[in-house]
Amino acid sequence: MPDCFKPEYSNTRVIIDCTEFRIDVPASVDNRVFCYSHYKKSFTAKVLISITPAGFISLKSKAAGGRKSDSQLTIETGLVDLVEDNDIMLADKGFPAFKSKIDDSGKRVLLIMPPFLEGNNEFAKEETEETYNLARVRIHVERIMQRLRTYQILNKIPKYLFNNIDDIIHMCCVLVNLQPPIIADTG
Secondary structure: OOHHHOOOOOOEEEEEEEEEEEEOOOOOHHHHHHHEEOOOOEEEEEEEEEEOOOOOEEEEOOOEEOOOOHHHHHHHHOHHHHOOOOOEEEOOOOOHHHHHHHHHHOOOOEEEOOOOOOOOOOOOHHHHHHHHHHHHHHHHHHHHHHHHHHOOOOOEEOHHHHHHHHHHHHHHHHHHHOOOOOOOOOO
16 A cells, blocks of 8 residues: 555555546537536546556456446446445545435445535635545556557547447547556555
8 A cells, every 4th residue: 555545545446537538529419418528618528437545457448438437337337236334435426326315225334525615715724634645545546547548549539439438438538557656566
């Protein structure tokens, strides 16, 4: 376990996040509806990436349309069935429905997300510190997402490759896992 996870997150199993890749405009109207991302203001494919604390991609979902929420995509991957009691999962704020799914499963898995700011109040000192500590370790999934884009293969997937999108993303994940670790070994 890398030192940056100790002691607060020493039982971390995975860090999860979703990312989107631009795609050509789908031919059918139905697919356009599913693939349009209001966040990216274009047509996208979305994928869930799960990394280990050491920074290796351990799970990649099938690509979905960019309109699908992060929580919905994560629930559909069956990730709840893969984690074990007392595991810790780290995520950003986009996974509240997934947190409910974990709670409903009866598993004693802790999904840690940054606190939500309610109303016009400020975060308490403890919440600010918790947010900082979580960001300090969650940044590694963002660095992996950046590595996925390094090859520029996923810049804009053309229509004729839509049937192969999952294989293309898989190979990019393999290339990322073959790179040197994102976390330096200080030991």
